[in-house]
Amino acid sequence: MSDDPNNIVYLNVGGVRYSTFLGTLRRHPESILAGLFRHPISLPRDSRDPNSAFFLDRNGAVFGVILDYLRSGTLIVPRDPAQYSAVRREVAYFGLPVSSQLPSIQPTLWEAAPxxxxxxxxxxxxxxxxxxxxxxxxxxxxxxxxxxxxxxxxxxxxxxxxxxxxxxxxxxxxxxxxxxxxIFPGADVPLEVVDRLPDGAAPNSVRAFLGH
Known part of the structure; x- marks a missing residue:
């Protein structure tokens, strides 16, 4: 594969299939994830895979959340404590900068809606x-x-x-x-953790998101 950031990369993450641009996976150059996709890419491939997908032996469901974060710069924070722990673990594993904003103990306000x-x-x-x-x-x-x-x-x-x-x-x-x-009205509003807020606001902020 060439080093063009617009190349489409096919992934098999724990059995779940994804496709994205190479540049998306390199969004944060200092992250472990970006390092895995530096040229040349040394990740294993499944020779039986018609798309010759790169294989990552990680949580496939959570990787979709990570891809969304890489594309948008915003991480959706799940309210379910078990899901939160899984997302936090995978974000830390891939060395993404948003990891520093995810406390080890989930704040009460982030927990499942009453x-x-x-x-x-x-x-x-x-x-x-x-x-x-x-x-x-x-x-x-x-x-x-x-x-x-x-x-x-x-x-x-x-x-x-x-x-x-x-x-x-x-x-x-x-x-x-x-x-x-x-669900109590308004309590099911998802939360987002963002790398950088619009209009020059300071990074490392958490805000409620209304989903529109």
């Missing part, structure tokens, strides 16, 4: 039905349905029965509470 619960309440007595729901209007004919049909309506929207109470026989009071777990 959950919250939404609720629905169904009360049926001899006179009327009371249906309460946090998510706005629902079909008015729901009031003509049986309790089982109402429960099925909410169940199809992710709600599960949390508690159920019945008294005074089949024509008495029936109360059903249902709940749905979801």
């Amino acid at each position: 959950k919250r619960y939404k609720h629905a309440r169904i009360v049926v007595d001899d006179i009327e039905k009371i249906i309460e729901w946090e998510e706005g209007p629902f079909p008015q004919d729901l009031y003509t349905k049986t309790v089982e049909e109402i429960v099925k309506f909410f169940g199809s929207r992710g709600y599960c029965i949390a508690s159920e109470y019945a008294s005074r026989g089949t024509h008495g009071l029936t109360s059903v509470w249902m709940s749905k777990e979801e």
Whole structure:
């Protein structure tokens, strides 16, 4: 392979296939990763591979995150602690500069987004039905349905029965509470660690990213 940074390089990283420009892999010249792809490239190839991919015996799933970082200059910080540890380990292994910004213990604010619960309440007595729901209007004919049909309506929207109470026989009071777990609004915003912020801002900064 020539030393042209625009050459396409095919990779097999732990069994996961990637392709990118040679220049992308050399984005940070002092990194270990760039060193692996200096000319001549000494990494092994699989002779059975039709694309003659270079082989790296590393975490294939995480390498996709690293490639995205090399292309954009921004590392997506996973909130899941196990994924965070895996990304931090691979970033350090390849000697990438963003490694210095990833603490060994994941900050609490970077951890998995907290959950919250939404609720629905169904009360049926001899006179009327009371249906309460946090998510706005629902079909008015729901009031003509049986309790089982109402429960099925909410169940199809992710709600599960949390508690159920019945008294005074089949024509008495029936109360059903249902709940749905979801990510707390705004808490699922991914985080990015950037090498350099726009407009001349200082590097080594962490910021929230809204994904648009």
